[in-house]
Amino acid sequence: MVPEEFSDPASKPTNDIPLPPLRSSSQTVDDNVARLVQAGLQDLERRRRELQQEIEQLERRRDRIQAEMRTTFAGTSQDLAMRLQGFKDYLVGSLQDLATSAEQLDLAPPAVPPSPEPGRPSGGRPGQPGGATFQEEPPGNLSTTAFSIQRFEEQRERVRSLIDQYRTRPDYYGPPWQMRRTFETVHADRVSNWFFTQGGRGAVTSLGSRLQNVVVASGAISALYAIYGDRLCNMVLANTPERLGEWRRWLQDCLGISRADFGTNRGLMLFESPESMVQRAERLMENGYLPMLIIDESENNLPLAALRFPLWLVFAPDLANPAQDDYYYQS
Template sequence: MPEDSKFQVSIDQSKRIIHELALLKEEEQGSKKEIKTELEQLKAQKAQLEEEIQALEAEKQERLNRETAEIKDVIAQMVQQGSQDLQDKRQELQQAVEQLERRRDRAQEEMRTTFAGVSQELAVRLQGFKDYLVGSLQDLAVAAEQLDLPSLEATPTESNPPPAETPPEKQAISPQFTQQEWQEEANQIRTLLDQYRTFPDYYGPPWQLRRTFEPIHADRARDWFFSLAGRGAIPTMGSRLQNILVASSIISVLRELYIEQLRVLVLADSPEKLGEWRRGLQDCLGISRSDFGPTRGVILFESPESLVQRADRIIENEDLPLIIIDQSENEVDLSLLQFPLWLAFAKDFQETDNYTF
């Protein structure tokens, strides 16, 4: 039975192999099921993650849209508010411009209707006072000639020739801008005023006008030179700085004519106003603080008495004083009228009768 044994052994081996194959197949099937299960789980997780991603993206987009809308609303409100503010400011500026234009028109109308007559009246009054002074001096001269002084006649004529010659020397720098013999000087004055108005030189030499010179300023200066002959009051420009500009143009012209012989004496009733005059003249004429002082080109005074004393000494030195009276001075001291050049700024030129001499 050896063959039967071998056959039995091979059968057993075959069964064992078949059994092992069956086990392997079962394991393989189990593995496939597990893999399939895991794959299904992964697919489910993937689908869940995709849904979450879509939800997050939707939430993100919604938030961006909401924030963008809020930002747009804020920007729109800011633009609207800024536009409203600009519109309000524009209306305010338009109202201010309209008010200034109305004031300008009223001022021009008043100047056209009242300034010419009042200026002529003042010129007539000043000319009458001048004629009175001249007549009084002539009467005094005639009375002096009629005095009988035989014992003193020879000696004074020998000892006083220099004083007899001094009046012509002082008269040489006494401006009379309206007389015919001063026609060349008058033409030079007009040329300088036109030059300041049409070709301003903001970097010119000291004592030359350096600021914008409008026609109204030129008219004030021209009236003072030729209508008032350099002696009288003109209407205020409305502010001290504008008055200083007009005075600076006159100073610049006279400085061109008389060079260092011109001495400017400014009268105001407070140190603050004199300070404004000093700063304004420095700015308009390009001069420095060293040009101000008792022995300099410009001297500042608070009282007419001290100004008169200084002006007398200037004339004794054969120089030419120009007296400038601030608009705050309501009265012109009578002693100031003896000097060849004086300029006053009247506060209310329509009430010239209240401007006391």
């Protein structure tokens, strides 16, 4: 008998079932990773669309709120607060000036003026009743303080030197009434033209910003103060308290002065009414002071009487670059 292990395998019955071909494990892993990546991309795309929709909703809400702010009281409250702050600064400074002036009032009876010499006409303004005319000039010969080229010839070099110093060697910690801000060529050109071409009496084109105009005016004031000292009285005319508050604040910054330098008969004076400014300038000239009139570009009503004073500086609007009120843009 043939051993079983040596028998013919074909003669043995078999129950084996054929198996499908096996796939490699690496191909299975790749398929799983591809499915995960595809699912992740779909989830990211869905989230991106949701975020895009939320962003669009927020932008529409922002635009709606901005439109409401521009048309409702809630939107104008910030501008109103800025205006009130400017008026507060102006009012506080004016009250302080009033208190200081009240303390300095001389309540003694006025001295009786001496009678005029025989044959000598009494003093008065031309055109007043009686045909009286000035016979004596106030101290300092104010009738010759207009800066014509002939009158100003001996001081031309000093003023040029001061303007050049402000432009090239600024002193940010100098004494009061000296220019303390950056004084650029555009400012120096306007001040030089006002001194040497217009003779200290004329209009300069606005720089489109009240702050820049204050820098120009401060350069002229500083140079004049170096020549005339406390005799110089600067008078600023603007038609709203907010604009006067800006002039006060920026003049203090440019010239290194304090509120004590603002007064009714000294230093710097602020006016909303051109008639009041002209009347004060007349009294100052009668008392021997030298008034300098500075007119903000927003002022449209300038009396002709202001043009007869020896010093006046008017900022003319630049039609190509209209100015904007700076307090609208403060934070």
